[in-house]
Amino acid sequence: MGIPLRSLLVASLVLSSAAVLVAAAKTINPYKVLGVDKDASQRDIQKAFHKLSLKYHPDKNKGKGAQEKFEEINNAYEILSDEEKRKNYDLYGDEKGNPGFGGGNFGNSQGAYFTGGGPKTSYFTSGDGWQTMGGQGNGKTFSFSFGGNPGSSGGNPFGGGFDLGDVFSNFFGGGSTGGSQHGKSAGSARAKTGTSGQHSGAVKIQDVTTQIFSKEIADQGITWLLLFYTPMSKDQFVLESVMQDVVQSLDGALRAGKINCDNERSLCKKAGVSLGKSARLFIYSYATTEKGSLHEYSGEHDAKSLKTFCQEHLPRFSKRVDIGQFSFPSNLLPNLPQVxxxxxxxxxxxxxxxxxGMFRNRLIFYDAEVHDVSHPLIKSLGVKNLPALLGRTVNGEELLLKDGISVKDLRSGIRELKTLLESFEKKNKKLVSNQANKKPSNLREENKVPLLTPSNFEEICGDKTAVCIIGVFGSSKAKAQLEAVLSEISKKTLIRGQNYNSGSALSYALLDKNKQSSFLSSFDKSGFKSSDMLLIAYKPRRLRFAVYNDEVTLEEAERFVGSILNGDVQLSPTKQKPVLR
Known part of the structure; x- marks a missing residue:
């Protein structure tokens, strides 16, 4: 039986491509490219890289061949800056340092290994079967072996040299039904990731103005790498190059921008960034607080170090839980959907x-390590495959949002899950709207917020009350706003039927600061004279309190009350027992 013409053509094309790539790879000597000796220290290698990358950076050098030279420099640095890759290069190269068709015995399989172009793309790895592995920057890393039995080395045939595993670990890990792993489908997904998960061009570093910072960065829930510089700054181009590599590998979870402090002086001043001779790199993150803040990067100017720094500063609003002891909380305030x-x-x-980070203050996030679907909660919701996403609506319904989740890369995965979460959020908003329309008029009347007086103080804010939320006003306008906000919050509390501290009550009240200055001085020496409107969370039994004196909106007030009930706010002792006169 003859070999089909199509098969011959495919084989010819594969072998021709391999020959071209091998020939190209044999011309690369990273030591010569960077101009360093084979025993050069990491510091010497880094200095050489910085000097050459500045000289040949495409933004600075428009000469013919500068782009190709710049990519070659990045390739060389990627090899020599990583001890493992450098060791592999030294072991498997010839006497001139070129990667060779080594016939060595690598885990019982003989193979040939080489790299193919693009910045930050040089891996020398052993593996079985033909693979295309995604490299950082614009290139690909190719590895293949001649002969040998696939899998004979005992390792993961898709594991060698692939770098995105530590970024999001194939998103959630391998799929699972019951206690078994779907190795085949998971492996296929990993194999595809090497080609489809990469972008053909470098990630663009956006020029950031004051307006862009306010609209797209400040408190938007997205992590940004921000380079502050002037046209005369040292290291600008080196940092931009490293930024591009890191942002491309974390594309979807991280964005990049640069701020010219000569043009945006007010923005740099507001950010508290002053520049000397060198550019400065910051990450705008939510790792430590609900509001975004700048954290300066002071590590080495290489992609590996910067990527580690960025991963550490990704948002941490998801609470890690033990699935064996977990059930969705039913008494959270604010009453947000949970996932x-x-x-x-x-x-x-x-x-x-x-x-x-993107959904902070909109959804409450949890995550758990699970290896099978035998847990009662998981089984009751019909989960058949892992990874899976569960949800709890504002009216207490628990449901399966999706199971057997599979994504091809970080960017598309975030986009797909964002759409799923937005749909779940929309469903909950509709539930809240329907719930509000069904409230009887007598319930609305019951939720009218009373004004604190000497005669009703003990009943509303006495020792039988766990927490008393007091809206303090200094004008009629402030009173109306506080009454509307607290009335709405109290309705939500009653609808959920929450009980705090063994049946003790949560109460809401208003207080006229103009008539009760002595009462307020029990909390603050000044009696809050400068505030027209504020909230006091008072615990009568413990004589402790907390104050919220920013703008009182429904969202902020509900968050403040929720943080008090959840124990997230540190309370201060009163100066004396508050008494109304």
Whole structure:
């Protein structure tokens, strides 16, 4: 039987491509490219890289061949800056340092290994079967072997040299039904990731103005790498190059921008960034607080170090829970929809952390490490495959949002899950709207917020009350606003039928500061004279309190009350027992 013409053509094309790539690879000597000796220290290698990358950076050098030279420099640095890759290069190269068709015995399979172009793309790895592995920057890394039995080395045939695993670990880990792993489908997904998960061009570093910072960055829930510089700054182009590599590998979870402090002096001043001779790199993140803040990067100017720094500063609004002891809380305030990610990962996946920042104050995030679907909660909701996403609506309904989740890369995965979470959020808003329309008029009357007086103080804010939320006003306008806000919050509390501290009550009241200055001085020496409107959370039994004196909106007030009830706010002791006169 003859060999089909199509098969011959495909084989010819594959072998021709391999020959071209091998020939190209044999011309690369990273030591010569950077102009360093084979025993050069990491510091010497880094200095050489910085000097050459500045000289040949495409933004600075428009000469013919500068782009190609710049990519070659990045390739060389990627090899020599990584001890493992450098060791592999030294072991498997010839006497001139070229990667060779080594015939060595690598885990019982003989193979040939080479790299193909693009910045940050040089891996020398052993593996079985033909693979195309995604490299950082614009290139690909190719590895293949001649002969040998696939899988004979005992390792993962898709594991060698692939770098995105530590970024989001194939998002959630391998799929699972019951206690079994779907190795075949998971492996296929990993194999595809190497080609489809990469972008053909470098990630653009956006020029950031004051207006862009306010609209797209400040408190938007997205993590940004921000380079502050002037046209005369040292290291600008080196940092931009490293930024591009890192943002491309974390594309979807991280964005990049640069701020010219000569043009945007007010923005740099407001950010508290002053420049000397060198550019400065910051990450705008939510890792430590609900509001975004700048954290300066002071590590080495290489992609590996910067990527680690960025991963550490991704949002952390998802609470890690033990699925064996977990049930969705039913008495949270504010009453937001809740979502639980089930995956086999030991740590919260980077993708889930990024989403928790985007949906902070809109959804409550949890995640748990799970390896089978035998847990009662999981079984009751019909989960058949892991990873899976569960949800709890504002009216207490628990449901399966999606199981058997599979994504091809970080960017598309975040986009797909964002759409799913937005749909769940929309469903909950509709539930809240329907719930509000069904409230009887007598309930609305019961939720009218009373004005504190000496005669009703003990009943509303006495020792039988766990927490008393007092809206303090200094004008009729402030009174109307506080009454509307507290009335709405009290309705939500009653609808949920919450009980705090063994049946003790949560109460709401208003207080005229112009008539009760002595009462207020029990909390603050000045009696809050400068405030026209504020909230006091008072615990009568413990004589402790907390104050919220920013703008009182429904969202902010509900968050303040929720943080008090959940124990997230540190309370201060009163100066004396508050008494109304």
């Amino acid at each position: 639980l990610l089930l995956s086999s990962k030991k740590d919260t996946p980077a993708m889930w952390r990024a989403l928790s």
